[in-house]
Amino acid sequence: MATQHSRAAARLMISPAVLLLLGWMLIPLGMTIYFSLLRYNLLMPGNNPYVGWENYKYFLTDPAFSAAIFNTLALVGGVLLITVVGGILLGLLLDQPMWGQGIVRILVIAPFFVMPTVSALVWKNMFMNPVNGLFAYLAQFLGLEPFDFLAQAPLMSIIGIVSWQWLPFATLILLTAMQSLDREQLEAAEMDGAGPFNRFFYIVLPHLARAVTVVVLIQTIFLLSVFAEILVTTNGGPGNASTNLTYLVYAESLLRFDVGTGSAGGVVAIVLANIVAIFLMRMIGKNLEA
Amino acid sequence: MGRITLDKVTKSFGDIEVIPPLDLTIDEGEFVVFVGPSGCGKSTLLRLIAGLEDVSSGQIRIDRQDATHLPPAKRGLAMVFQSYALYPHMSVRKNIAFPLKMAGMDKAEQDKRVNYAAEVLNLSDYIDRKPGQLSGGQRQRVAIGRAIVREPAAFLFDEPLSNLDAALRVNMRLEISELHAKLKTTMVYVTHDQVEAMTMADKIVVLQAGRIEQVGSPLELYRAPRNRFVAGFIGSPKMNFITGAAAEAFGVHEIGVRPEHLQPSTESGMWKGTVGVGEHLGSDTFLHVHDTGLAETITVRASGEMALRHGDTIWLTPEADKIHKFDAAGLRVE
Ligand SMILES: Nc1ncnc2c1ncn2[C@@H]1O[C@H](COP(=O)(O)OP(=O)(O)O)[C@@H](O)[C@H]1O
Ligand SMILES: [Mg+2]
Numbered sequence: 001m002a003t004q005h006s007r008a009a010a011r012l013m014i015s016p017a018v019l020l021l022l023g024w025m026l027i028p029l030g031m032t033i034y035f036s037l038l039r040y041n042l043l044m045p046g047n048n049p050y051v052g053w054e055n056y057k058y059f060l061t062d063p064a065f066s067a068a069i070f071n072t073l074a075l076v077g078g079v080l081l082i083t084v085v086g087g088i089l090l091g092l093l094l095d096q097p098m099w100g101q102g103i104v105r106i107l108v109i110a111p112f113f114v115m116p117t118v119s120a121l122v123w124k125n126m127f128m129n130p131v132n133g134l135f136a137y138l139a140q141f142l143g144l145e146p147f148d149f150l151a152q153a154p155l156m157s158i159i160g161i162v163s164w165q166w167l168p169f170a171t172l173i174l175l176t177a178m179q180s181l182d183r184e185q186l187e188a189a190e191m192d193g194a195g196p197f198n199r200f201f202y203i204v205l206p207h208l209a210r211a212v213t214v215v216v217l218i219q220t221i222f223l224l225s226v227f228a229e230i231l232v233t234t235n236g237g238p239g240n241a242s243t244n245l246t247y248l249v250y251a252e253s254l255l256r257f258d259v260g261t262g263s264a265g266g267v268v269a270i271v272l273a274n275i276v277a278i279f280l281m282r283m284i285g286k287n288l289e290a
Numbered sequence: 291m292g293r294i295t296l297d298k299v300t301k302s303f304g305d306i307e308v309i310p311p312l313d314l315t316i317d318e319g320e321f322v323v324f325v326g327p328s329g330c331g332k333s334t335l336l337r338l339i340a341g342l343e344d345v346s347s348g349q350i351r352i353d354r355q356d357a358t359h360l361p362p363a364k365r366g367l368a369m370v371f372q373s374y375a376l377y378p379h380m381s382v383r384k385n386i387a388f389p390l391k392m393a394g395m396d397k398a399e400q401d402k403r404v405n406y407a408a409e410v411l412n413l414s415d416y417i418d419r420k421p422g423q424l425s426g427g428q429r430q431r432v433a434i435g436r437a438i439v440r441e442p443a444a445f446l447f448d449e450p451l452s453n454l455d456a457a458l459r460v461n462m463r464l465e466i467s468e469l470h471a472k473l474k475t476t477m478v479y480v481t482h483d484q485v486e487a488m489t490m491a492d493k494i495v496v497l498q499a500g501r502i503e504q505v506g507s508p509l510e511l512y513r514a515p516r517n518r519f520v521a522g523f524i525g526s527p528k529m530n531f532i533t534g535a536a537a538e539a540f541g542v543h544e545i546g547v548r549p550e551h552l553q554p555s556t557e558s559g560m561w562k563g564t565v566g567v568g569e570h571l572g573s574d575t576f577l578h579v580h581d582t583g584l585a586e587t588i589t590v591r592a593s594g595e596m597a598l599r600h601g602d603t604i605w606l607t608p609e610a611d612k613i614h615k616f617d618a619a620g621l622r623v624e
Pocket of ligand 1: 308326335
């Protein structure tokens with residue numbers, strides 16, 4: 001029970017940290033918003049006049065924008081689907097008693113420790129390369145035409161690479177959740193006549209709901225800003241086929257040296273990220289209560 | 291319906307034999323209690339009957355049919371677990387209906403049975419709540435409700451009352467006994483608490499290290515324990531064991547006398563001692579008597595009114611026909 005006095009003291013004590021954090025976030029945000037209202041191109045030095053909403057209009061009507069929105073959502077949705085389903089299946093597999101369990105678990109976690117740039121390069125050069133990649137060798141061995149993944153299915157390829165990186169995370173969280181399931185519940189269900197499928201569907205899956213929520217929320221935050229994997233593999237192309245919002249902002253401000261439009265894109269990305277976050281919280285956040 | 295026979299059943303976990311060969315018959319409609327100290331294999335035995343563990347060898351028959359290799363759901367038994375094992379995300383109604391739903395019963399019949407169970411167990415008021423919102427006793431009832439809707443051949447209970455407080459435990463004990471009287475279904479009940487065993491059982495099976503020490507009605511075990519272990523396990527407070535000269539006077543290695551079969555006196559008697567701590571229960575007082583030369587302490591039941599203080603001298607006389615005699619191997623001698 002906090003008294004009036006101790007509560008006031010507590011506020012005073014935490015205020016430096018709060019102020020620091022506020023400044024930390026508000027100053028960059030404020031500068032981004034400020035730049036987004038100027039005509040500010042590094043290729044055309046001079047005074048940077050105030051132009052109002054012009055940058056936003058330019059960014060939002062750019063045909064690349066709607067493609068980027070679609071790609072961002074497809075990337076997030078696709079990776080979430082693959083990692084959650086794959087994580088549950090892998091978790092079920094790793095939950096079985098087997099020889100060498102410890103080592104297998106460490107191996108499964110390994111991709112998570114590989115840096116995004118490195119794993120994307122490995123995938124690009126060692127697996128997906130249409131001439132030297134392992135997939136190309138496999139296709140040739142089977143007598144098929146090698147498939148140029150990054151040129152013909154760029155977004156799918158990136159979804160695959162990013163899923164590979166995030167699958168360990170999902171597996172780890174879901175496996176831990178599975179192990180926390182009371183064994184007696186499963187036995188009770190078995191006695192109640194539930195077969196393996198019904199036990200999974202009625203007992204295990206509801207038990208995992210909270211862990212799935214955590215996985216979805218955390219991954220969404222990171223997946224909205226996937227960048228390195230795109231930069232080192234497709235550079236957003238061909239065309240805009242694999243450009244997401246983060247990459248579009250980068251292309252505007254650093255490839256076209258247009259700080260104003262880039263900043264406007266940044267603000268749009270913040271707004272969209274928050275919309276997605278609110279939407280997610282509404283939809284599945286209630287799983288975190290109780 | 292509901293006769294269970296175990297024929298030379300054994301169970302080993304790896305190299306460790308938890309249940310050595312064991313024979314047991316549980317008759318139809320009987321209330322059988324497995325009792326024994328913690329770790330003696332009671333749960334393992336119950337889980338073998340339920341089919342949650344495979345037997346290492348031997349045969350289990352349920353209603354004369356070989357059930358040794360039947361999966362749990364096919365044995366027609368229902369189990370109430372120590373942790374209750376309710377499904378936390380389902381309401382009480384859904385929990386109770388779950389076995390019926392798995393059996394593919396139609397909705398109307400499900401509702402009928404769930405409502406009947408809820409009525410029998412006084413669950414109707416919180417039928418739409420989740421298990422997390424219930425007290426321990428209520429959860430216990432839901433677990434029992436889930437068991438009775440299936441109308442099983444027998445109920446299996448694994449220490450169902452051990453998570454409840456003392457007062458509730460006494461209540462639930464009565465309720466389960468009532469339920470047995472009403473349903474007349476075979477019940478197999480596991481506990482480490484001999485009071486539960488004595489108060490509820492038609493037949494008690496005393497286990498030690500996986501072996502059956504004795505099978506019998508509560509009074510049979512109380513009156514004629516077959517060996518020293520059963521004698522010490524059944525009855526509260528515990529029987530006094532006496533070796534040495536006092537036992538040899540009766541011509542055996544060891545004798546046992548229950549506290550309630552010792553006559554205390556302030557004037558004269560067979561054995562003399564000093565009064566230690568007295569536990570006053572109102573109707574009775576249990577005195578711990580020291581310095582008798584028989585054993586470290588002798589417990590004796592005195593009437594609640596007996597005025598004896600710490601340090602007083604007391605005389606004890608055993609009732610001649612209530613003395614249990616044991617040989618050096620701990621077996622009963624008549
Ligand atoms: N799954 C298992 N693996 C190995 N040993 C077990 C297993 N289950 C029980 N045991 C052992 O079997 C013995 C009996 O256990 P249990 O039947 O649970 O005893 P109780 O229910 O009488 O307390 C214990 O020594 C326990 O360690
Ligand atoms: Mg047990």
